């Protein structure tokens with residue numbers, strides 16, 4: 001066995017598993033399973049299967065997930081940079097499948113970094129509704145924001161907050177909440193030896209305290225009739241069936257929806273907590289355990305908690321609550337959705353969100369955005385309004401000249417940065433916001449500079465100029481490394497009589513990857529430094 005397992009852990013597992021213990025221990029002799037999940041925001045399943053550079057074998061519990069051969073390096077392919085797939089541990093793909101996300105829903109991923117499950121939720125929303133994705137660790141939200149952007153997500157708000165503070169802003173707001181809880185990580189010992197080394201410090205007792213708190217707060221953010229999926233990657237019963245038993249005691253208005261068994265999923269074990277818990281809550285057998293000796297994946301626990309209530313009542317509460325919310329001081333401007341003609345209007349598909357979220361408040365405040373500096377006094381407000389007016393002008397002009405699309409949601413100007421947000425910004429008052437929405441671009445003294453996240457979330461048909469590079473050609477990797485390329489004018493696809501000179505959307509095999517700027521046969525590379533291909 002390659003992994004050094006903590007003795008106390010092995011002893012406990014032997015007691016719990018009895019006859020199964022031998023098979024469980026034998027799983028540590030095998031290499032972990034590698035998986036990728038196709039990003040259907042960017043490519044349909046069948047299209048990916050047709051061009052996959054890897055041998056794919058379906059993961060039974062996730063229709064977009066595939067095993068790839070052990071040792072494959074999926075991060076070293078141009079398709080990774082085009083956001084066509086997410087590299088994800090196979091068992092970790094199961095919780096979102098059980099969240100039952102539907103289009104137009106408001107979904108919260110409370111413990112989200114680095115964003116594997118958030119990108120999976122975003123694919124299920126297909127750009128509709130809203131995804132609020134949060135992590136308490138400021139450092140980890142950097143990877144979260146980057147992944148949300150790499151995968152072309154248009155409708156996500158990224159927060160760096162404690163659950164309590166999110167709950168103040170979003171009482172009974174979300175249709176679905178995922179709690180992929182911080183845990184003692186026992187299920188990952190085979191994949192990540194550091195987890196085994198750190199086991200003592202991430203003790204079960206400490207994790208239980210955090211999990212209890214997170215679950216309690218999450219319930220207050222769920223709309224009537226909504227669903228919470230709670231998952232961990234640990235075996236400790238206190239963090240799993242024990243935690244759900246406590247939750248059910250405190251929340252009799254929730255029921256456990258049994259996880260379908262099959263594909264090797266096993267039932268929960270309430271008797272491992274105590275005989276009392278097992279007899280008081282037999283429904284805990286409907287939670288699921290993924291064992292490394294029964295599935296091709298690492299250890300996981302999943303509970304599906306369904307609130308018993310009518311959604312109509314919840315919507316009414318939300319409307320009342322929105323009407324009563326006070327507005328804060330101004331330093332950020334919010335305008336209505338922008339269309340290609342440069343006229344503000346509400347975009348198609350807004351109706352449900354507006355109902356939940358109220359009208360966009362002109363001049364509403366959101367504090368805590370990256371680089372935020374609050375202004376005070378009337379002068380500050382006037383100059384902020386003037387500045388945001390100029391920024392909006394350069395944005396309008398860019399959309400008019402360069403794009404073939406309308407934006408949904410609310411345009412939020414923060415300093416010189418422009419975002420399209422799925423939420424009106426009074427929702428974000430006082431919260432630490434890492435991204436209020438889709439980052440569209442920056443105003444540089446009256447000149448609009450489109451962002452990389454704008455490019456990767458666009459479809460090739462949405463820009464007036466595009467160039468296709470082939471993944472089988474060295475050119476694609478040279479672009480991803482940041483090199484200038486020589487490209488003849490005939491290779492630019494132009495729309496609407498656009499001139500060839502200017503911003504060009506760069507695609508790899510037809511999938512958007514970034515911007516370039518073309519002039520006189522040369523393509524200046526706009527691929528951002530922090531995103532570049534760094535291997536040889």
Ligand SMILES: C[S@@+](CC[C@H](N)C(=O)[O-])C[C@H]1O[C@@H](n2cnc3c(N)ncnc32)[C@H](O)[C@@H]1O
Pocket residue numbers: 092110111112113114115116117118134135136137140161162163180181182183210214
């Ligand atoms: C298991 S990881 C999440 C993995 C992530 N869901 C994914 O699929 O990529 C748990 C995360 O919870 C975060 N966390 C810990 N305590 C938290 C809290 N009280 N509120 C929110 N997030 C918390 C940690 O920083 C960590 O990133």
